């Protein structure tokens with residue numbers, strides 16, 4: 001079975017220092033006076049430029065969580081809360097051999113499962129979520145991961161972020177935009193949203209990003225956040241969005 005894995009080589013961002021030519025749009029000054037105003041950064045022309053630059057740097061990135069089917073992706077996404085994808089992938093290697101089906105997770109020994117997933121942190125809560133979601137999948141969805149946002153949100157431990165990962169990556173269904181810590185940070189820096197609540201950020205992004213780009217755009221922002229636009233010290237000199245970025249904490 002084929003594993004989906006991000007192509008890190010091809011996703012390497014274009015490098016090379018450029019002279020900063022960024023300017024705060026005049027509209028930003030007026031929009032900042034009204035809290036509810038649409039950010040100046042969401043100007044359609046600018047959004048198109050951002051998408052183009054992301055396509056250039058990350059043409060074919062996808063989810064970094066290794067999986068062989070939608071169910072494994074669901075479980076790995078639950079495990080990835082407050083944990084790195086690398087660590088989850090390490091745990092997953094043996095986890096899905098020991099528990100190959102939803103039934104195996106649903107009727108697992110909770111104490112044993114806790115130990116199996118302990119390295120991912122928050123293992124007690126994650127065990128409850130994984131066993132609860134698996135039971136529901138077995139009892140109510142015929143052992144298959146459901147394919148709608150509404151149904152996915154009925155599973156224990158599954159909120160919009162996890163549901164969007166599963167729908168987008170496993171089924172190619174664009175129901176929303178994954179908003180994780182990277183997407184939150186970059187949406188702010190790129191002035192695509194001035195909200196801090198993930199649901200509101202997702203709503204803002206869904207308004208300005210064309211639906212056909214929702215799935216790829218999430219992955220692109222996540223990869224850009226991991227590789228270049230770091231939380232503490234963004235590598236702006238290496239960023240191909242630098243000319244159109246006017247984040248306050250830019251490093252060039």
Ligand code: SF4
Pocket residue numbers: 189190228229230234235236239240241242243245246247249250251
């Ligand atoms: S803050 Fe720096 S690294 Fe992040 S998008 Fe702007 S220019 Fe790029």
